[in-house]
Amino acid sequence: MSQDLPPSPFPYPALEDWLRAKVLPFWASEGFDSASGAFVEKLDLSARPSEEDYTRVRVQARQIYVYAHAQTLGLFPEGLVLARSAYDFLIDNAWDIEEAGWFHRLSRKGSPLDRRKDCYDHAFMLLAMAWLYRATGAPQVLDRARQTMAYLDRAMAVEREGAFDGYADYVVPADEPAPLPRRQNPHMHLFEALLALYEASGERGWLDRAGRILDLFRRRFFSPQSGQLTEFFDNDWHETPVEGVFVREPGHHFEWVWLLHRYGVLAGEDAVLPIMQKLFAWGWRHGIDRRESGAFGAYDEVDPAGQVLKGGSKRLWPQTEALKACLALWERSGDRTAAAGIDPLLQSMFTDFVSFDHALWQDQLDGAGKVIAPGIPASSLYHLFLAIAETLRVAPNRP
Numbered sequence: 219m220s221q222d223l224p225p226s227p228f229p230y231p232a233l234e235d236w237l238r239a240k241v242l243p244f245w246a247s248e249g250f251d252s253a254s255g256a257f258v259e260k261l262d263l264s265a266r267p268s269e270e271d272y273t274r275v276r277v278q279a280r281q282i283y284v285y286a287h288a289q290t291l292g293l294f295p296e297g298l299v300l301a302r303s304a305y306d307f308l309i310d311n312a313w314d315i316e317e318a319g320w321f322h323r324l325s326r327k328g329s330p331l332d333r334r335k336d337c338y339d340h341a342f343m344l345l346a347m348a349w350l351y352r353a354t355g356a357p358q359v360l361d362r363a364r365q366t367m368a369y370l371d372r373a374m375a376v377e378r379e380g381a382f383d384g385y386a387d388y389v390v391p392a393d394e395p396a397p398l399p400r401r402q403n404p405h406m407h408l409f410e411a412l413l414a415l416y417e418a419s420g421e422r423g424w425l426d427r428a429g430r431i432l433d434l435f436r437r438r439f440f441s442p443q444s445g446q447l448t449e450f451f452d453n454d455w456h457e458t459p460v461e462g463v464f465v466r467e468p469g470h471h472f473e474w475v476w477l478l479h480r481y482g483v484l485a486g487e488d489a490v491l492p493i494m495q496k497l498f499a500w501g502w503r504h505g506i507d508r509r510e511s512g513a514f515g516a517y518d519e520v521d522p523a524g525q526v527l528k529g530g531s532k533r534l535w536p537q538t539e540a541l542k543a544c545l546a547l548w549e550r551s552g553d554r555t556a557a558a559g560i561d562p563l564l565q566s567m568f569t570d571f572v573s574f575d576h577a578l579w580q581d582q583l584d585g586a587g588k589v590i591a592p593g594i595p596a597s598s599l600y601h602l603f604l605a606i607a608e609t610l611r612v613a614p615n616r617p
């Protein structure tokens with residue numbers, strides 16, 4: 219479908235070496251706690267592990283995904299032992315042996331600190347298990363994924379008029395109210411995980427479940443008239459503001475573009491292309507910084523009219539998702555606007571957020587380009603690794 223990209227001044231051949239020789243080894247050493255057998259939550263600005271005594275289950279899951287995926291690509295096979303170790307850490311400490319499901323947060327030694335069950339965490343655990351199974355073939359990993367999905371269906375699935383209507387965001391202790399607002403975001407990552415489980419196992423049921431999430435996306439999250447993705451809702455799926463503001467996140471528009479492309483490839487579904495195009499068009503028009511100062515990249519938040527929120531701040535992850543969306547739309551349809559966005563996104567990302575000289579990143583900048591993130595969260599490696607892996611897959615030999 220796509221055509222060859224034109225020559226580029228960006229050093230594409232350096233991307234693989236950067237992952238293989240700098241990023242993955244660094245986060246396997248400085249980003250791994252050998253005492254606990256788990257990954258660290260974040261680094262401080264001096265690149266040392268934070269002394270805060272907690273880790274989120276989603277961060278462990280994301281790092282398991284990264285090192286399992288890297289093993290399948292032959293980029294850093296020795297990282298698989300770390301992924302296995304972190305998975306064992308979660309099995310021993312985060313799995314609720316009485317009720318099933320995964321706790322939200324643990325101490326660094328593994329004691330549960332927050333026993334809430336978060337749908338977002340479960341989505342990332344499913345993604346981690348998909349890739350760990352793909353890397354190892356261990357049947358018990360796939361069995362645990364099935365148990366996790368059974369828990370979600372039993373404890374979090376919502377029905378309305380006898381039909382599936384998404385998942386609750388949380389299961390909380392009986393004496394706590396369920397937090398609001400509801401989010402589209404956990405469903406997006408559940409969609410991602412279900413596709414990965416189908417790819418890893420070949421079991422059609424996972425793809426069918428992804429189809430149910432896609433139907434929910436069409437009914438609840440996406441406006442075909444405007445091309446916008448709604449983020450936050452009340453319990454009846456009515457949009458709700460956050461701190462008085464209705465929010466649109468360009469990064470999630472772009473993330474859905476890539477995921478719909480993956481679904482289209484796996485399901486042989488061409489009807490996703492018009493949705494991809496509308497999401498991309500809105501995000502690219504309203505969510506990209508094009509000021510005369512020369513700044514470029516995806517904003518964190520805008521409102522439904524496209525007005526920039528949060529002072530024009532930019533985190534690393536929306537940049538990676540914009541890059542993935544450009545790659546996906548170019549790969550699927552040869553879209554020229556998407557193709558033209560690949561180089562500027564890579565250039566701005568490697569100017570403002572990351573560097574070929576080391577394995578660290580600036581996680582968030584304000585509207586003037588000043589660093590405002592207080593540390594270096596390990597969770598961003600998931601976004602960065604996948605975006606670079608996709609660039610290497612789609613444009614491996616670009617001059």
